Amino acid sequence: xxxxxLPTYKAKDFTTDQEVRWCPGCGDYAILAAVRKTLPKxxxxxxxxxxxxxxxxxxxxxxxxxxxxxHSIHGRAPAFATGVKLANPQLDVWLAxxxxxxxxxxxxxxxxxxxxxxxxNVLLFNNRIYGLTKGQYSPTSEFGKKTKSTPMGxxxxxxxxxxxxxxxxCTFVARSIDVDxxxxxxxxLAAAAHRGTAFIEIYQDCNIFNHQAFFYxxxxxxxxxxxxxxxxxxxxxxxxxREKGIRFRGTKLEVVTxxxxxSESDLVVHDMHDHGLAFLLAQMTHPEFPEIRGxxxxxxxxxxxxxLVHEQLEQAVEAHGHGDLHALLHEGDTWEVTG
Amino acid sequence: xxxxxxxxxxxSIEPTVREQMVVRFCGDSGDGMxxxxxxxxxxxxxxxNDIATFPDFPAxxxxxxxxxxxxxxxxxxxxxxxxxxxxxxxxxxxxxxxxALKTNLEDVEPGGIVIVNEDEFTKVNxxxxxxDEGYNPLEDDEFLTRYRVFPIPMSRLTRESLTDSGxxxxxxxxxxxxxxxxxxxxxxxxxxxxxxxFLNDYFGTQKKxxxxxxxxxxxxxxxxxxxxxxxxxxxxxxxxxxPQNPGRYRRISGNEATVLGFVTAAxxxxxxxxxxxxxxxxxxxxxxxLSRLKHFGVKTFQAEDEIAAVSAAIGAAFxxxxxxxxxxxxxxxxxSEAVGLAVMYELPMVIIDVQRAGPATGMPTKxxxxxxxQAMYGRTSESPVIIVAxxxxxxxFDVAVQAFRLAVHAMCPVIFLSDGxxxxxxxxxxxxxxxxxxxxxVTHPDVTNNEGGPxxxxxxxxxTLARPWPIPGTPGLEHRVxxxxxxxxxxxxxxxxxxxxxxxxxxxxxxxxxAALIPPLTVRGPESGELLVLGWGGTYGSITTAxxxxxxxxxxxxxxxxxxxxxxxxxxxxxxxxxxTIVIPEINFGQxxxxxxxxxxxxxxxxxxxxxxxFRVEELVTKCRAILKERSGQAAAGRKRHA
Numbered sequence: 017x018x019x020x021x022l023p024t025y026k027a028k029d030f031t032t033d034q035e036v037r038w039c040p041g042c043g044d045y046a047i048l049a050a051v052r053k054t055l056p057k058x059x060x061x062x063x064x065x066x067x068x069x070x071x072x073x074x075x076x077x078x079x080x081x082x083x084x085x086x087h088s089i090h091g092r093a094p095a096f097a098t099g100v101k102l103a104n105p106q107l108d109v110w111l112a113x114x115x116x117x118x119x120x121x122x123x124x125x126x127x128x129x130x131x132x133x134x135x136x137n138v139l140l141f142n143n144r145i146y147g148l149t150k151g152q153y154s155p156t157s158e159f160g161k162k163t164k165s166t167p168m169g170x171x172x173x174x175x176x177x178x179x180x181x182x183x184x185x186c187t188f189v190a191r192s193i194d195v196d197x198x199x200x201x202x203x204x205l206a207a208a209a210h211r212g213t214a215f216i217e218i219y220q221d222c223n224i225f226n227h228q229a230f231f232y233x234x235x236x237x238x239x240x241x242x243x244x245x246x247x248x249x250x251x252x253x254x255x256x257x258r259e260k261g262i263r264f265r266g267t268k269l270e271v272v273t274x275x276x277x278x279s280e281s282d283l284v285v286h287d288m289h290d291h292g293l294a295f296l297l298a299q300m301t302h303p304e305f306p307e308i309r310g311x312x313x314x315x316x317x318x319x320x321x322x323x324l325v326h327e328q329l330e331q332a333v334e335a336h337g338h339g340d341l342h343a344l345l346h347e348g349d350t351w352e353v354t355g
Numbered sequence: 356x357x358x359x360x361x362x363x364x365x366x367s368i369e370p371t372v373r374e375q376m377v378v379r380f381c382g383d384s385g386d387g388m389x390x391x392x393x394x395x396x397x398x399x400x401x402x403x404n405d406i407a408t409f410p411d412f413p414a415x416x417x418x419x420x421x422x423x424x425x426x427x428x429x430x431x432x433x434x435x436x437x438x439x440x441x442x443x444x445x446x447x448x449x450x451x452x453x454x455a456l457k458t459n460l461e462d463v464e465p466g467g468i469v470i471v472n473e474d475e476f477t478k479v480n481x482x483x484x485x486x487d488e489g490y491n492p493l494e495d496d497e498f499l500t501r502y503r504v505f506p507i508p509m510s511r512l513t514r515e516s517l518t519d520s521g522x523x524x525x526x527x528x529x530x531x532x533x534x535x536x537x538x539x540x541x542x543x544x545x546x547x548x549x550x551x552x553f554l555n556d557y558f559g560t561q562k563k564x565x566x567x568x569x570x571x572x573x574x575x576x577x578x579x580x581x582x583x584x585x586x587x588x589x590x591x592x593x594x595x596x597x598p599q600n601p602g603r604y605r606r607i608s609g610n611e612a613t614v615l616g617f618v619t620a621a622x623x624x625x626x627x628x629x630x631x632x633x634x635x636x637x638x639x640x641x642x643x644x645l646s647r648l649k650h651f652g653v654k655t656f657q658a659e660d661e662i663a664a665v666s667a668a669i670g671a672a673f674x675x676x677x678x679x680x681x682x683x684x685x686x687x688x689x690x691s692e693a694v695g696l697a698v699m700y701e702l703p704m705v706i707i708d709v710q711r712a713g714p715a716t717g718m719p720t721k722x723x724x725x726x727x728x729q730a731m732y733g734r735t736s737e738s739p740v741i742i743v744a745x746x747x748x749x750x751x752f753d754v755a756v757q758a759f760r761l762a763v764h765a766m767c768p769v770i771f772l773s774d775g776x777x778x779x780x781x782x783x784x785x786x787x788x789x790x791x792x793x794x795x796x797v798t799h800p801d802v803t804n805n806e807g808g809p810x811x812x813x814x815x816x817x818x819t820l821a822r823p824w825p826i827p828g829t830p831g832l833e834h835r836v837x838x839x840x841x842x843x844x845x846x847x848x849x850x851x852x853x854x855x856x857x858x859x860x861x862x863x864x865x866x867x868x869x870a871a872l873i874p875p876l877t878v879r880g881p882e883s884g885e886l887l888v889l890g891w892g893g894t895y896g897s898i899t900t901a902x903x904x905x906x907x908x909x910x911x912x913x914x915x916x917x918x919x920x921x922x923x924x925x926x927x928x929x930x931x932x933x934x935x936t937i938v939i940p941e942i943n944f945g946q947x948x949x950x951x952x953x954x955x956x957x958x959x960x961x962x963x964x965x966x967x968x969x970f971r972v973e974e975l976v977t978k979c980r981a982i983l984k985e986r987s988g989q990a991a992a993g994r995k996r997h998a
Contacts, residue, residue, distance in 0.1 A: 099670020
């Protein structure tokens with residue numbers, strides 16, 4: 017890495033000459049644009065980015081980013097990304113893949129990457145459907161969903177990506193949506209600044225196989241009631257007129273309308289370092305609750321796995337000196353045969 | 356180094372000189388037989404014998420005491436001549452309980468020494484291991500006349516010798532193995548010093564329990580003195596040091612040599628090594644060994660599964676480290692999709708498969724060499740990789756270095772096929788001069804090959820057909836690798852039919868061209884003639900010994916051994932053509948035979964078995980003799996017909 021000033025990048029510096037081949041109207045375009053706009057704001061050289069993906073529509077992402085990139089195999093992107101960080105923790109590794117890739121076939125690797133706290137930024141493109149294989153239900157599809165593979169309705173109960181992330185010890189958990197690029201950029205900037213696994217669930221519209229799946233969260237007339245923007249240290253208020261809030265009732269959350277003796281001081285105040293609260297907030301699902309947006313949780317204390325690995329290497333050198341190959345080969349009982 | 360007997364005396368028995376001896380220690384899996392055998396081996400190696408060992412243990416960590424499936428054994432052959440196997444028949448066996456005797460006796464030569472701990476031959480124990488009610492081999496005249504049996508009350512004698520120690524019964528009873536080792540050390544005139552040093556270091560220094568070290572040392576010495584004073588044994592044996600090439604030696608197992616070889620490979624390339632794996636028998640010792648070498652720049656990663664392990668290794672290769680993953684057969688099956696991706700990426704890495712008996716879970720602690728075709732073809736589509744296989748424990752070192760040399764040369768994954776027999780077996784190793792090992796040249800480009808346009812990651816070296824290895828962090832060389840077919844040169848996604856055909860052929864050709872780095876195959880014995888016995892992997896020792904024996908019997912038999920299975924050495928065809936009959940013994944149903952027949956359209960005779968163990972030399976000798984006889988009979992009949 018050269019010791020010269022960081023060049024000023026523009027979005028087009030991160031654009032390859034490859035034609036983007038997503039369906040017209042796909043939510044992936046907006047996410048790609050947001051990423052290309054975000055990277056120039058970071059203090060990272062272009063050559064230090066590595067974009068890693070698995071398989072699926074979203075997984076084509078690296079081909080469109082003019083950085084180092086790996087389009088890998090189905091579900092294993094977290095493991096490939098882990099290997100990149102093991103080799104070189106200086107690299108800024110981003111993982112872009114879909115709900116099928118990261119939560120179904122790759123659920124195991126996603127979980128272990130998060131619990132180890134690899135310093136990787138994860139963009140989960142959640143469209144609640146299998147797009148590339150043409151319309152089967154995904155692990156985030158709602159119960160009873162009728163698709164090509166479930167004509168009588170899916171019998172799978174969906175996984176909640178945020179709860180999974182919180183449950184496996186992920187140190188940065190957030191949610192955003194494809195159509196709100198400003199919001200997405202802000203969340204990505206915060207994720208990029210985080211040391212450790214930064215997991216962003218992005219609601220993404222598959223306009224071919226699951227169009228309008230997140231309409232409630234994106235449309236002007238519904239989103240104020242269907243979502244709630246989290247701000248650290250602020251009470252949980254939402255609604256078109258900010259007339260509603262979330263408060264505790266015993267150990268459970270409930271939606272309340274402000275007024276009639278209920279004031280802001282009765283509401284839950286968001287503490288993004290509170291692991292237990294994060295789990296409860298992640299549970300809020302439409303239509304019973306507004307769904308959270310923004311940064312749900314962050315643990316700034318835990319060191320990333322890759323950093324610890326390299327610390328151990330240094331400790332080993334401190335304790336034993338830089339490995340002496342000759343001495344290593346001569347370890348243990350040896351004997352001399354003279355000619 | 357002469358044996359340092361702890362005391363004089365016992366010399367009244369004139370030792371019988373033997374060229375080699377095979378000794379087996381067996382007992383319950385909690386009896387410490389591996390340690391006992393290992394220590395006896397070290398003493399023999401330090402004495403200057405050539406040695407070869409064969410540890411044989413159950414998959415159960417602590418099977419119920421006294422049962423036959425909980426028996427653990429350790430066999431060692433030590434010799435005053437060069438040897439290549441742990442030996443067929445056992446000359447002297449120590450059995451710590453009836454179950455060990457029952458399961459191991461058939462391997463003892465008639466008239467062989469059988470030392471048993473007679474205290475364990477109780478009614479309960481005899482019943483537990485399935486002897487007929489009321490039967491006790493120690494009262495069976497047939498058994499007692501067939502072997503030279505020495506029943507010794509080892510449990511009682513160990514306790515008696517340690518009564519003054521003040522230690523608990525449990526600790527005292529654990530020293531029985533050292534008592535047995537003492538007896539055997541006396542029988543073969545072996546010094547106790549290496550074991551005493553080991554016990555002091557292991558229990559005293561490492562475990563901080565010097566009292567346990569003292570206890571074991573007392574038991575060891577008591578066993579030795581017992582052998583000396585009890586005059587139980589009418590014999591003592593002497594196996595003189597073997598002539599060996601000058602230099603410094605150590606005893607090394609296959610897995611240990613594999614660890615050292617890969618660390619050396621990384622050092623010779625000035626690279627850090629990433630070893631990603633998921634624990635699996637018999638490969639787990641690789642991560643145990645490598646994880647303590649962090650000061651050599653070795654990063655070990657115990658992944659969540661086999662697939663994550665290989666994937667992480669590939670990620671590390673992309674980022675520029677030496678990438679290694681290790682497993683056994685079932686794990687290789689899980690890794691196969693990712694290995695195919697590494698073929699597609701054209702990145703260097705090594706996948707170790709320490710083969711074990713399969714299919715499925717099979718017999719995890721038993722050996723087999725039946726993953727060759729999996730390594731060769733066990734991936735989707737046309738997905739060629741380089742395949743190497745060490746011939747024995749010490750050879751793992753050289754082949755490991757060679758594996759990375761080939762991987763980097765061809766920018767291609769390499770599969771390293773070890774096996775349980777090689778991995779756990781041990782032999783003396785002439786420690787190489789690290790300075791004399793040539794460096795592994797690795798080049799990462801730092802300037803673009805396409806000024807004014809995007810970097811071209813799939814432009815090839817015209818000779819090797821290898822692509823460059825640009826690594827992240829290098830400005831101007833940003834590029835993407837992927838599992839989708841790539842356009843030659845640019846690496847962009849391509850569905851062009853001609854390009855796909857070209858790329859598939861190029862990846863195959865690239866592997867074949869790696870033969871440039873492979874030394875020619877050499878033969879042992881006649882350079883041409885009637886019979887060539889060709890082997891690969893762990894059969895080297897048995898085949899070599901059998902070949903030597905057949906030639907001693909006056910038969911025109913040559914042997915040769917392949918360390919490279921893909922590509923083959925360039926002269927293989929020429930070598931095969933020099934012999935009338937080719938025989939390939941394999942611990943599978945003829946996998947190399949299939950490859951050779953397919954490649955060269957020649958007939959090959961197989962000697963095949965799947966018993967979870969290595970060939971016995973005697974078996975190979977007998978079968979080769981039969982093949983020779985049959986062939987000469989056919990030839991004679993043929994001549995008659997044509998006459």
